[in-house]
Amino acid sequence: MRLRATIPTGIRIGYTERPASGGTEFPVVDPATEEVVAHVANATSPDWNEALDLAHAAAPTLAAMPARARSQALREIFEAVKERTEDFATTMTVEMGKPLAEARGEVSYGNEYFRWFSEEAARINGRVTPAPAGGGTIATTKHPVGPVLAITPWNFPLAMATRKIAPALAAGCPILVKPAAETPLTLLLLGKVLTDVLRRLDFPDGTVSILPTTHAADLSAELMADARLKKVTFTGSTAVGKTLVRQSADNLQRTSMELGGNAPFVVAGDADLDLVLEAALAAKMRNGGEACIAANRFLVHEDLAKEFTERLTARMSEFVAGHGLDDSTTLGPLITAEQRDRVATLVKDAVSGGATVLIGGETPTGAGYFYPATVLTNVSPTSRIMHEEIFGPVATVTSFHNLDQAVATANDTPFGLAAYGFTENIHTAKYLASALNAGMVGINRGAISDPAAPFGGIQQSGFGREGGSEGIEEYLETRYIALQ
Numbered sequence: 416m417r418l419r420a421t422i423p424t425g426i427r428i429g430y431t432e433r434p435a436s437g438g439t440e441f442p443v444v445d446p447a448t449e450e451v452v453a454h455v456a457n458a459t460s461p462d463w464n465e466a467l468d469l470a471h472a473a474a475p476t477l478a479a480m481p482a483r484a485r486s487q488a489l490r491e492i493f494e495a496v497k498e499r500t501e502d503f504a505t506t507m508t509v510e511m512g513k514p515l516a517e518a519r520g521e522v523s524y525g526n527e528y529f530r531w532f533s534e535e536a537a538r539i540n541g542r543v544t545p546a547p548a549g550g551g552t553i554a555t556t557k558h559p560v561g562p563v564l565a566i567t568p569w570n571f572p573l574a575m576a577t578r579k580i581a582p583a584l585a586a587g588c589p590i591l592v593k594p595a596a597e598t599p600l601t602l603l604l605l606g607k608v609l610t611d612v613l614r615r616l617d618f619p620d621g622t623v624s625i626l627p628t629t630h631a632a633d634l635s636a637e638l639m640a641d642a643r644l645k646k647v648t649f650t651g652s653t654a655v656g657k658t659l660v661r662q663s664a665d666n667l668q669r670t671s672m673e674l675g676g677n678a679p680f681v682v683a684g685d686a687d688l689d690l691v692l693e694a695a696l697a698a699k700m701r702n703g704g705e706a707c708i709a710a711n712r713f714l715v716h717e718d719l720a721k722e723f724t725e726r727l728t729a730r731m732s733e734f735v736a737g738h739g740l741d742d743s744t745t746l747g748p749l750i751t752a753e754q755r756d757r758v759a760t761l762v763k764d765a766v767s768g769g770a771t772v773l774i775g776g777e778t779p780t781g782a783g784y785f786y787p788a789t790v791l792t793n794v795s796p797t798s799r800i801m802h803e804e805i806f807g808p809v810a811t812v813t814s815f816h817n818l819d820q821a822v823a824t825a826n827d828t829p830f831g832l833a834a835y836g837f838t839e840n841i842h843t844a845k846y847l848a849s850a851l852n853a854g855m856v857g858i859n860r861g862a863i864s865d866p867a868a869p870f871g872g873i874q875q876s877g878f879g880r881e882g883g884s885e886g887i888e889e890y891l892e893t894r895y896i897a898l899q
């Protein structure tokens with residue numbers, strides 16, 4: 416076990432950290448070694464119901480607190496997390512596998528949501544306008560929706576939760592957080608940091624609860640059947656997102672759904688290949704490809720395709736696989752054996768459809784869920800890998816002759832999270848920005864996440880936005896006052 420800090424392993428119900436009511440625990444595994452690094456309390460029904468009782472009781476107090484008080488708490492949480500950057504980063508690397516430098520990057524990025532929403536908390540404004548027909552005034556005010564359930568994935572154990580916790584608190588909503596069972600430790604550490612700040616600043620008990628469990632479906636079904644829960648915010652797979660939206664119908668809970676993607680990366684014939692290459696590596700290899708906005712399909716103009724493929728293959732072959740805590744490591748393992756085998760199956764399916772493997776493509780033997788950096792060309796358009804989210808360090812490169820056709824191929828997916836376009840021509844840039852069908856379009860950029868920008872998808876990638884001035888709206892409802 417190589418955890419640097421003492422991480423709480425109990426559930427956190429408001430300010431109380433304790434064993435689960437059933438007394439059971441589940442193991443957390445280091446995906447680079449397959450060793451169990453901790454046992455974590457496994458929440459069951461009495462635990463999440465107690466958390467909801469507390470959240471329901473806390474909601475009016477939280478809503479009535481001055482915005483400045485909520486803003487101050489978020490700012491102090493930002494400072495407290497920053498101070499413990501190394502503890503968060505090493506914990507994340509051990510339970511999730513990403514190289515330490517990337518984990519530090521996630522702490523910095525994820526923590527920015529606390530700073531951003533500490534600034535937004537004081538700017539929750541309505542509006543006052545004259546009624547166009549005359550004789551009255553239209554006034555609107557904003558109010559917190561009430562208790563929130565957040566369900567988060569394992570790929571960005573900190574950032575996927577801070578995007579939800581920070582705006583919920585800024586808006587004045589208590590929040591119950593269920594981390595992914597693969598990576599609960601990062602959020603249990605965050606729970607301790609949050610508790611220390613919120614208690615010191617006299618926030619009501621139950622403002623935040625952290626509920627690790629292997630019974631995710633029971634937790635969401637039971638909590639959503641309770642009308643006291645007002646909102647569900649989810650990041651994860653499209654299939655689970657759909658289940659949650661169905662479950663929200665009975666109590667008409669508000670929902671935000673950050674779901675899967677299948678990002679195209681379109682390189683026009685006049686693009687700057689040096690810039691394209693750096694962006695391609697960022698968009699493909701960040702987090703070992705385990706990112707919802709990871710480039711899934713490289714579509715490159717025929718004039719550049721050969722050089723792009725050669726240079727991408729050379730750079731991909733430089734990645735060093737290993738334990739994320741080792742200084743030399745630039746590519747960690749995948750999260751589980753299942754995920755690794757799923758990626759291997761997608762590659763095998765592509766090869767059986769005629770694809771050429773330029774590097775990688777073989778699952779290594781030995782401990783850890785490693786899969787090598789892999790580049791495929793000549794991939795059949797009907798291969799599964801062109802239609803499913805890869806979620807691994809595998810790049811597919813396809814050349815094109817006509818940009819309109821490339822855009823049509825790029826858009827030939829039911830998803831619509833991120834898309835990338837590269838060109839040196841302003842008209843082509845404007846065309847790609849409007850024609851690529853996604854919630855987020857990077858033009859000449861491979862890294863697009865920013866706490867000040869609205870992150871989110873369209874179509875089967877979900878709805879709702881996280882970050883930006885839009886992010887807090889997900890936790891607010893509007894009241895209209897008709898003034899005579």
Ligand code: NAD
Nearest residue numbers: 567568569594595631632635651652655673674675676707
């Ligand atoms: P997942 O849907 O299996 O799990 C996500 C979370 O949902 C976990 O906490 C899990 O325990 C929980 N869960 C699983 N089944 C559930 C159920 N029936 N009811 C309630 N909760 C349930 O997804 P994953 O494999 O952990 O994450 C990968 C997926 O997440 C990918 O599809 C990826 O694109 C997506 N993702 C999206 C974004 C985004 O912002 N759009 C960001 C990161 C990841």
